[in-house]
Amino acid sequence: MTRPVALVTGASRGIGRAIALDLARHGFDIAANDLAPDSALHALVAEISALGARAVAVPFDVSDLSAHEAALSRIASELGPLTTLVNNAGVGVMQRGDPLNVSEASFDRCMAINAKALFFLCQAFARHVLANPQATAHPRAIINITSSNATAAAAPRAEYCASKAAAAMVSKCFAVRLGREGIAVYDVQPGLIETEMTAAVIDSYKQRAADGLCLFPWVGQPADVAGVVATLATNKLPYTTGHVISVDGGMLLPRF
Numbered sequence: 001m002t003r004p005v006a007l008v009t010g011a012s013r014g015i016g017r018a019i020a021l022d023l024a025r026h027g028f029d030i031a032a033n034d035l036a037p038d039s040a041l042h043a044l045v046a047e048i049s050a051l052g053a054r055a056v057a058v059p060f061d062v063s064d065l066s067a068h069e070a071a072l073s074r075i076a077s078e079l080g081p082l083t084t085l086v087n088n089a090g091v092g093v094m095q096r097g098d099p100l101n102v103s104e105a106s107f108d109r110c111m112a113i114n115a116k117a118l119f120f121l122c123q124a125f126a127r128h129v130l131a132n133p134q135a136t137a138h139p140r141a142i143i144n145i146t147s148s149n150a151t152a153a154a155a156p157r158a159e160y161c162a163s164k165a166a167a168a169m170v171s172k173c174f175a176v177r178l179g180r181e182g183i184a185v186y187d188v189q190p191g192l193i194e195t196e197m198t199a200a201v202i203d204s205y206k207q208r209a210a211d212g213l214c215l216f217p218w219v220g221q222p223a224d225v226a227g228v229v230a231t232l233a234t235n236k237l238p239y240t241t242g243h244v245i246s247v248d249g250g251m252l253l254p255r256f
């Protein structure tokens, strides 16, 4: 029987890397995307192969929409029918600060990578799956990594919040459209996770988590997000779609 095949974007480091490795441990073959075919991406492919899964490096800029179709076709020809898309690639703001000073360049970059690319990769994946109905017994899913900032406003990162809120709505719309196709769509919203993206602020995040911002008084790790993604990708929440899954240590639980 063929194995399930997942495309994980932004897989060279951080949350994406943890997701790619965890899915490989759960029996997936992995198409690992990042911007450049650099040593980090190749090291990941080697690590996945050592786990006994097949892996290919599929470098492209997710915001280059013209690259999507060719990438998906290449994955299918090298690994077999795609079953799973994890839209993880994302960027923060160019500079934290007053929304009154946000640059058009930073706004456009957040929107292009965090929202527009995610929309069109969902579209390309869905078209690809529907146009290639080879028999696969595996569940099919799109898992979008958005953010707690899809929900909670952080004014010094306004353009990031806006892009993640857009991505959250994209997830809902595709869940509505793809239900009839049997493709589940989930919106995974990490909270404070220790990665390169948060390196400059992680100490203050740790303090704020300990001071009660999160119900668990610690920040999360990439493996925490990866564990949730593997749960969803392996259909451990059967007959569900369209859900927001917060991976935030309870940060956004309403309380007073």
Ligand code: NAP
Pocket (backbone or CB within 6 Å): 009, 010, 011, 012, 013, 014, 015, 016, 033, 034, 035, 036, 060, 061, 062, 063, 088, 089, 090, 091, 092, 113, 145, 146, 147, 148, 189, 190, 191, 192, 193, 194, 195, 196, 197, 198
């Ligand atoms: P990270 O450490 O900055 O890693 C992001 C990865 O995405 C990098 O490998 C980066 O490549 C890649 N990437 C960026 N732009 C890309 C593009 N246009 N095409 C392909 N790959 C691209 O970030 P992370 O913390 O792991 O975050 C992963 C996702 O979780 C993001 O969507 C982020 O917004 C979201 N998230 C993170 C947190 C957190 O606390 N860390 C919280 C909520 C949500 P380069 O190395 O070449 O730049």
